Amino acid sequence: MRYQLRLKVLSPVHIGTGESYEPTNFMIDEERKNGKISYWLYEFDEREFFEKLDQRGRKEFLEAVELGRSESLFRIHRLVKNNAHIAKSISKGKRQVCERVGEAYQEKIGRVVQRKGRSRGHKRSAGLIYLLT
Numbered sequence: 246m247r248y249q250l251r252l253k254v255l256s257p258v259h260i261g262t263g264e265s266y267e268p269t270n271f272m273i274d275e276e277r278k279n280g281k282i283s284y285w286l287y288e289f290d291e292r293e294f295f296e297k298l299d300q301r302g303r304k305e306f307l308e309a310v311e312l313g314r315s316e317s318l319f320r321i322h323r324l325v326k327n328n329a330h331i332a333k334s335i336s337k338g339k340r341q342v343c344e345r346v347g348e349a350y351q352e353k354i355g356r357v358v359q360r361k362g363r364s365r366g367h368k369r370s371a372g373l374i375y376l377l378t
Contacts, residue, residue, distance in 0.1 A: 274329055
């Protein structure tokens with residue numbers, strides 16, 4: 246028996262690739278060519294990134310990890326941004342991202358983003374990270 250159905254989507258639908266990125270193993274950087282800006286996501290291994298850092302960078306990385314709070318993530322993001330040349334040099338892949346994603350990343354990287362929701366208790370969302378365990 247065959248039925249023909251007509252469906253109406255009641256909520257947004259996301260069709261993804263199944264790929265996921267950890268907050269510490271990618272960065273988005275901009276490139277300027279012929280007066281145009283494009284944004285690129287660079288995926289890298291955070292352990293390899295750590296190994297490529299100089300002694301001061303490794304110390305800063307380990308201090309950030311030991312904090313064990315959301316502040317760890319912000320410090321690591323700052324370290325990656327300040328050492329973008331290392332992340333790019335060890336990148337496993339480079340993918341172009343849309344302008345809105347690139348701009349949002351550049352604007353918000355390393356900062357707490359406060360979201361005002363309907364619930365009064367919901368002030369902000371921050372991730373906890375455990376690295377090198």
